[in-house]
Amino acid sequence: MTAPAQARAGDPPAPRPHPAGVRATARLRAAHNGRATTLPLLHSDGPFHLRRLRPRGERARVCVLGAMSAPLGGDGLALDVTVGARARLEVTTSAATIALRGSTTDPATYDVRLAVGEHASLHWLPRPLISARGSTLHQTCRVELAATSRLLLREEQLLGRSAEPSGHLSTRLTVRRDGRPVLDQQTAYGAPAPAWDGPAVLGGHRATGQFLLVDPEPVPLPEPVLLGDPERGHCVLAPLADGAALLATAVAPDPSRLRGLLDAALARVSDAVASP
Helix, strand or coil: CCCCCCCCCCCCCCCCCCCCCEEEEEEEEECCCCCCCEEEEECCCEEEEEEEEEECCEEEEEEEECCCCCCCCCCCEEEEECCCCCEEEEEEEECCCEEECCCCCEEEEEEEEEEEECCEEEEEEECCCEECCCCEEEEEEEEEEECCCEEEEEEEEEEECCCCCCCCCEEEEEEEECCEEEEEEEEEEEECCCCCCCCCHHHHCEEEEEEEEEECCCCCCCEEEEEEECCCEEEEEECCCCCCCEEEEEEHHHHHHHHHHHHHHHHHHHHHHHHH
């Protein structure tokens, strides 16, 4: 048997087998230059393509476009967003994110990290996440807020596409303000999670979502508000232990009804803030 030839200086590196899945981290940074919010860093990577949108008033806007199908089984994806002091930023996505099985049964991970500085504001408004049949996705969202920052975070999940069972989806949302916890919430849907579609969790519905509002000033909503009904979906809007935070959680039979419930809850908040 002939021994392999040794690599010579200047030769291209030998090809290596690719690990299952894509590894990618996109980064976005917003800053205030004394007059307006600027975007000094827009680093796209893997399936994430970051595009500037027309500002809305003082708020800079960025859309996350999908450059390929993702997340697939085995993918490890991350998105880092930093909003500097006094900056105002809105981030959305161009379309729903669909978790698919791909060529491997390994789980995919999607980690979102949001940091908001003093007197800064972030609206995090992605389109729904769809857990397709056979997929496994572990998603985390970690938010670090300064004492005077503002946050509006909205997320929606659809468990299975039309007429198909859900994949397995686990999510964890952790929010800290000035180093102290505001919310630490973990959910799991789809087999093998126990009783995920039972009456104590989704009650047979397939769409779920929430929004979290954190403001430096106390939010004028002293008691929880219940919207909708069990058959067509319902939503609970309630203040958290941190007096300046509100959480709305909704379940519904379809994304359209879910969106209507969350919009109605947000309108309740706007009415409460506008009331004397």
